[in-house]
Amino acid sequence: MMSLTEAEQIADDCIRQAVGWADLIKPSNKLKEIGVVDDTARGAVNDEIVTNPEIGVASVDHQLEADELSFTINSKFFELRDEIFNKADEIGANALRLTIVATRNETRIKVEAPAKRKVSRITEKTIKRKKKAAENLLRAKTDNEKESNKK
Secondary structure, eight states, rough: OOOOOHHHEEEEHHHHHHHHHSSOOOTBBBBGGGGOOHHHHHHHHHHHHHOTTTSSSSGGTTOOTTTTOOOHHHHHHHHHHHHHHHOOEGGGGGOOOEEEEEEEEEEEEEEEOOSSSGGGGGGGGHHHHHHHHHHHHHHHHHHHHHHHHHH
């Protein structure tokens, strides 16, 4: 889970990167007072927060959708920090769930995405990779059972 300190560092670093702000940032500063003066600057800050792997939410193994943050240039710095803290999800929090369903006649692998948002991040490649891993596990289990039955 992301800490409030990490969210503050992300907000600070991303504002500095996006708009070149070099002065002190106080929690009570409105974003327009620290260089986020228009929608272009607001979009640049948002992009840094969401996509920058070194200083954005990904730097602490979290993720956000591009349109998830609702801050404005009139938001205060602490409000942006809190929004990042409250809305960012851990990257592993949306992992696929694999269920191996074995019946007398068939064995199949059920791949489920969580009911939560961010399902769009799950790619076809990820699904295939997870299915392959589950199939390999199932094959190994079946082979072990066959070996046990021979003895």
